[in-house]
Structure formats: C-alpha cells, structure tokens
Amino acid sequence: MASLVVTGFAGVLFGLALAAPPGPMNAIIAEESVVRGWAAGFRAGLGAMLADVLFFVLALAGVVAVIDRYPAVRPALYLAGGCLMLYFAIGAVEEARAATSFTDGGRAATTGFRKTFVLSLTNPYQIGFWLTVGVGLLERGTLDVLAYAPAVGQLLEGVLVVQTGSPALLLGFFGGIVVWVVAYPAALAAAGRRVDAFAPAVAALSAVVLVGFGLLFLAMGTLRVV
16 A cells, blocks of 8 residues: 555656646746636646647557657657647737736636647657556556665665556646646635736747747757758
C-alpha cells in the first residue's frame, strides 16, 4: 500500500513537472484566465491535457514511435507550431489592447481550448516527452526519480524509486496535470479580480512568450530542414 502511495505521488510530481514550466501553453492559459475568467483558463488547460491523453493512447498503441522513423516530421511540426504561435500572438496583442479590466466570462470562451489543443498536437517538445519519458512510464520496471535531478542526482540515488507501468503512476501523472489546470487559472483569476491592470499586462506577456517561442520553433524547424 505504501509503495502505491509513493508511486502515485511520484506520478503527481511528473504531471506537475510537465504542466508547470513556462511556455506557450501556460501563456495562453494565463491570458484566458485573466481576460475571461477561471472557467476559460480551465478550458484552455483541458485542451493541452486532452492532447496529452491522446498522446498517451497513441504511445500505448505504439503509434507515437512512428514519428522517429520519418526525419521530416519533426521539422514540419516545428514550422507548423511556430506559425501557429505567431498567429495566436496577434490575438494576444489585440487582447492586451482591448482588455481594460478582469472580466468573468466574455466572448470566444472556447478559443483557449482550441488554441492549446492544436498547439499541443504540433509541439515537438510534448511529442518528444511521450517518445522518451512517456514511453518509460508505460513500460513495466523501476525508475529512480531523484537520480535525474540536476547537480544532486548522484547524492539522491535510491531515495525515491517507483514502479513504472503502474496504474497508480499513470493516474498520479494525469492527476498532477489536473491539479495544475485547476489551480493555475484560479490563482491568476484571483489576482486579476484584485488588480484590473493585471489583465492587459498578462495578455501582453502572453503575446511576448508566444512570439518568442514561435520564432524559436521556426528557427529550429528551418535549421532541421537545411
């Protein structure tokens, strides 16, 4: 029983580690949360999570691994993802200009879901996760979680060893993502209610993040093609 709890907790940490880092998905979730409210931000988070569920099913079926067999696929994903991010950045700029305060709900409430879902499907980093770590989570065996920690990995070897391929690990993993897509929009929405100027500022920051990642993806896609 204790082993299952530890494994489930490790899964939650994995889910949070995948969902929490700054990036284009969290930029869109932030924009939706402060401009349209918690529900819109939550739906945007569900879009990214749905893509992970889809990748999980494809990895389980062995389909995701096919991407590695075709070298041209990844550059195409980088280019497609980069173009989408720049396109969505235009919308974020418009939001930054139009948003004068926090609003609960509002127009185009389903836009965030579509944005994050489509971006996730063309995100080579997300696909790369399911080709590497994700496949490792599915295969039966053991994983020394803290051994991979930067700088201190050797000191922490053997401290937290979990069973991979375990339902507890996978449930914890998606549970961690759920925690993030619920709590992150809630925190931003609460801040938006307190500070009206927070909404346009976050929308502007979202645009900057999307432009940065869009240009990065285009550059990486171009280099891989060349």
